[in-house]
Amino acid sequence: MEKSARTCYDNHHLSFIFLVSSLLLLCSLLLCYDFATNHAVTFSSSNTNVVAQNPYPDPCIGRYVYIHQLPPRFNDFYLHNCHLLTIGSDTPNMCPYLRNSGFGPEISNSQGVFTDHSWYATNQFTLELIFHNRMKKYECLTNDSTLASAIFVPFYAGLDVSRFLYHSNLTERDSSGRDLLKWLAERPQWGKMWGRDHFLVAGRIAWDFRRQTDKDSDWGTKFRFLPESMNMSMLAVEAGSWRNDYAIPYPTSFHPSKDTQISQWQRKIRNQKRPHLFTFTGAPRSESDGSIRGKIIDQCRASSLCRFVNCSHGAEKCDDPSNVMKAFENSVFCLQPWGDSYTRRSIFDSMLAGCIPVFFSPGTAYSQYKWHLPKNNRTKYSVYLPVKDVKQWNVSLEEVLLGIPKAEVFAMREEVIKMVPNIVYADPRSKLDYFEDAFDLAVKGMLERIEEVRGAIRSGRDPSIGFADEDHYRFTFSDNYS
Known part of the structure; x- marks a missing residue:
């Protein structure tokens, strides 16, 4: 009995020692x-x-973004007073296009053009709202600005300027931008890098915010020439020639909520029959302005292999995504000359349809969307026909395009189809698991750019040097981009 008690005691003692250890x-x-x-x-x-x-x-280290909570007059005001927004004669009322997170009204698949219900009548000027709604769902948001690698400013600059583009009162035209910059400069976040970690998104081309003079007849606002704004970066559907402007894709009508929707669409356009060799969708421009469109339209009309979709004065419904996408889906090549500015939304609509773009200037795509299109492989996904003098340009589009071997055409189209995720803005109400979309690539690019500025500061260099300089050669081919 005594031995048994002793054994029990030893076992408890050892258990206690093991537990303490x-x-x-x-x-x-x-x-x-x-x-x-x-x-x-x-x-x-x-x-x-x-x-x-x-x-x-922490997977968000180096990726945290802080969103400024701006006074409503800089963003929500435009949504609640959308009747004041005048984008142009073709879009007299912007209110319907601000629905569904900026995607606009849902569109039916009555013509069998689309694959599912992720298509909307998206207006090309609503990118600010689309981007802001995506940013609200960004996986690495922080309420502590001291942890942030970047500061997002959700100012709807394009919607704001749309009220005054045809207005002669320059003071009124510039007032929102001036007031915003005053508000930002008074925030504690500004002093950290004096605004060089701040960025905003514009749904219009950057030139609309760089009025050169104070003449009433001049176009746009002076927002991007104001001192504080020069310290910030702007993402816009078309960049200007300044180094703190960055181009990101125009919004298309496709806003997938699942990876499978992208894959399904890619399969559709990969197997699509394309009866037309080439297509041009647009309206004529005056050749006196250096536009090549007149010559392109003449050649297209003269060719039995070309489909011309006339967008002038409502001749055809070019604001109907079904009509536009159907034309692009049925074409091998899509002509993309410059118009009122270097770029066009049509670039991304056509590529979304699997149509190989044909460019006539490096400023239309190659030197613009460097985060979203292949950097040094333009011939892998597009055709480039340089135009130095419109009056002397006498290239036969039909002959050039017919002369491209079928194997090359197939490879180019496959490259375009692979880029579909890069050029669409996914639905913020869900999340893609595999693909990175245009928003993801834009944020990644912006974070890398701001980190470069931080690197300059850490090494003792002046971060203002070169940050907002004008680059007169930005829209030409550099030696490593030709």
């Missing part, structure tokens, strides 16, 4: 980790250096 080991591990900073703590002595690594690193 385990607790001591656990405590030592816990002391090596600082939960307040979410980092491992290093203990050093003369003989040892013990490091406990964090097994769950």
Whole structure:
């Protein structure tokens, strides 16, 4: 009996010692980790250096974005007073296009053009609202601006300027931009990098915010020439020739909510029969302005292999995504000359349809969308026909396009189809798991750009040097881009 009691006592004693040892080991591990900073703590002595690594690193380090909560007059006001927005004679009322997170009204598939219900009548000028709604769902948002790698300013600059583009009162035209910059400069976040970690998105071309003079007849606002604005970066559907302007794709009508919707669409356009060799969708421009459109339209009309969709004065419903996409889906090549400016939404509509773009100037795509289109492989997905002098340009489009081997055509179309995720803005009400869309690539590009500025500051260089300089050669081919 005494021996049995002794054995029982020893077993309990050993169990107690094991428990205490385990607790001591656990405590030592816990002391090596600082939960307040979410980092491992290093203990050093003369003989040892013990490091406990964090097994769950923060995936948002270097990616955190802080969103300024602007006064409503800089964004929500335009949504509640959409009847004041005048985009142009073709879009007298913007209100319907601001529905569904800026996607506009849902469109039916009555012509069998689309694959599912992720298509909308999206207006090309609603990118600010689309981007803001995506940013609200961004996976690495922070309420602590000291942790942020970038500061997003949700000012709807394009919707604001649309009220005054045809207005002669320059003071009124510039007032919102001036007031916004005054508000930003008074925030504590501004002093961290004096605005060089701030960025905003514009749903219009950058030139609309760079009025050169104070003549009433001049176009646009002076927003991007104001001192504080020069310290910020702007993402726009078309960049200007300044280094702190960056181009991101125009919004198309396709806003997928699942990876499978993208894959399904890619299969459709990959197997699509294309009876037309080439297509041009647009309206004529005056050749006195240096436009090549007149010559392109003449050649298209003269060719039995070309489909011309006339967008002048409502001749054909070019604001109907079904009509436009059907024309592009039925074509091998889509002609993309410049119009009122270098770029066109049609670039992305046509590529979305699997139609190979034909460009006539590097400023239309190659030197614009460097985060979204292949950087040094333009011939892999497009055809380039340079136009130095419109009056002397005598290229036969039909002959050039017929002369491209079928194997090359197939490879180019496949490259275009692979780029579909890069040029669409996904639905913010859900999340893509595999593909990166235009929003993802834009944010990644902006974060990298701001980190370059931080690197300059860390190395002792002046971050203002070159940040907002004008580059007169930006829309020409550099030596490594030709």
